[in-house]
Every structure is written in structure tokens, then in C-alpha cells.
Amino acid sequence: xxxxxxxxxxxxxxxDGETFKLKTPARANDVVKDYPGHxxxxxxxxxxxxxxxxPLEPDHQLRPKxxxxxxxxxxxxxxxxxxxxxxxxxxxxNAKDRLDFLMLSKRSVSDLAVVKHGPGPDSSSxxxxxxxxxxxAQLERLMEESQDGGEVAEKILSLYMxxxxxxxxxxxxxxxxxxxxPNRKPQRKRxxxxxxxxxxxxEESAAPQRSLxxxxxxx
Numbered sequence: 001x002x003x004x005x006x007x008x009x010x011x012x013x014x015x016d017g018e019t020f021k022l023k024t025p026a027r028a029n030d031v032v033k034d035y036p037g038h039x040x041x042x043x044x045x046x047x048x049x050x051x052x053x054x055p056l057e058p059d060h061q062l063r064p065k066x067x068x069x070x071x072x073x074x075x076x077x078x079x080x081x082x083x084x085x086x087x088x089x090x091x092x093x094n095a096k097d098r099l100d101f102l103m104l105s106k107r108s109v110s111d112l113a114v115v116k117h118g119p120g121p122d123s124s125s126x127x128x129x130x131x132x133x134x135x136x137a138q139l140e141r142l143m144e145e146s147q148d149g150g151e152v153a154e155k156i157l158s159l160y161m162x163x164x165x166x167x168x169x170x171x172x173x174x175x176x177x178x179x180x181x182p183n184r185k186p187q188r189k190r191x192x193x194x195x196x197x198x199x200x201x202x203e204e205s206a207a208p209q210r211s212l213x214x215x216x217x218x219x
Contacts, residue, residue, distance in 0.1 A: 010062040012040070014070050022062060029058035035070060043067040134159070 009021040012031055022031060028040045039055035046053045046069060062068065134156060146152040 008064045010064055011067045012070050024062055024064045026062045028056040028060040038070055038072050041069040043069060
């Protein structure tokens with residue numbers, strides 16, 4: 001009689017080797033409901049597929065005289081949250097101020113581009129062209145503080161002469177605004193101001209006389 005009752009039970013083994021029997025008919029969920037985070041595996045599937053054996057579905061019917069393994073699912077470690085770098089320089093600004101700040105921060109001495117003639121016998125006496133960018137807001141401020149275009153031109157020229165240098169090829173070459181040649185008088189410059197979106201200065205070597213031409217930007 002006892003053997004007949006035992007033949008109708010399924011055997012379940014834990015990972016530590018402990019076993020218990022379950023009366024059939026029963027489902028896989030009847031076993032795992034008391035063991036949260038565990039799954040039930042068919043011993044034959046474990047023998048054939050090893051770690052790739054698929055867990056039984058909760059409604060899978062357990063067969064008598066069959067061995068099942070009760071194993072715990074591996075715990076998945078949560079991925080660390082990516083830390084975001086904060087820029088303390090623009091906190092508290094609105095969108096327009098942030099855009100202006102980022103645009104101004106990108107401007108440096110690299111905004112002064114110098115184009116020189118290649119090396120040659122007359123390269124020292126050839127013209128030198130300098131392009132200088134002036135922010136539109138600064139140009140408008142100079143216009144408001146000046147009485148006429150000539151005064152604006154003088155202030156922009158003073159601003160350029162104050163910088164006194166321009167960066168070429170990432171700052172590898174520095175060019176003086178005024179060049180003095182041996183046994184020769186310093187050349188005077190002809191400067192023309194042709195404002196664009198940010199304001200520009202074009203400087204060329206010319207006759208000994210000096211002239212300033214300034215055109216007011218359209219507002």
C-alpha cells in the first residue's frame with residue numbers, strides 16, 4: 001500500500017541536496033509559490049542542456065516518480081546610474097543668456113586670423129592682411145558711446161592694437177601689429193572697417209599716409 005502511494009508522488013530536490021515529495025497531480029506553481037525567486041527545472045532537461053535548461057511554466061503538470069530541481073534565479077545587479085557633469089558657470093541663466101555665454105566662451109585669440117604672404121624675397125615688404133572679429137553687442141556699444149563713425153573707427157583700432165597679436169595655426173605663430181624693418185621707417189597701415197555679422201577689421205599695408213574708412217552696420 002505504501003509503495004502504491006509513493007509511486008504517485010513527484011520528487012523535488014533543492015540546490016543544497018534536500019529533497020521532498022509532492023503528491024500528484026500537481027503543478028510547478030504549487031512548488032515555487034512557497035519559494036519566491038525560485039524556478040523548477042526538469043532533471044532530464046538539466047541532463048541534456050545543462051545551464052541552458054528552461055524553467056518549467058507555472059501551470060506545468062508534474063509527473064509522478066519524476067525528479068525536479070528547485071533552484072534560485074541569479075540576482076541581477078542594477079546598472080549604476082550615469083553621473084552627469086554639471087556646469088556651474090551657467091546655472092541660474094535663462095536659455096538666451098546660456099546661448100550667449102556659450103558663444104562668447106568659444107571666442108578667444110583664435111578669432112584673430114592672420115593671412116600672410118608666403119616666404120619670398122619680397123615677403124617682408126608685402127602686404128599683411130588681418131581679420132578681426134568684434135562681437136555685435138560690443139560694436140553696438142562702441143557706436144552708442146561715440147559721436148561719429150570716425151570715433152568708432154578709432155576705438156576699434158585701439159581695441160585691435162591693444163590685443164597686439166593674433167594666433168595662427170593654433171597659436172604657434174604670433175604676428176606684431178606694427179612691424180619695424182632694419183634701416184627702414186615703420187610702414188603705416190591703411191585700415192578699412194567693413195562690418196559683418198560680428199564686425200571685422202581688414203588691415204593692409206599701403207602708402208605712407210593713413211586713412212580710415214568705416215561703414216555703419218545695418219541694425
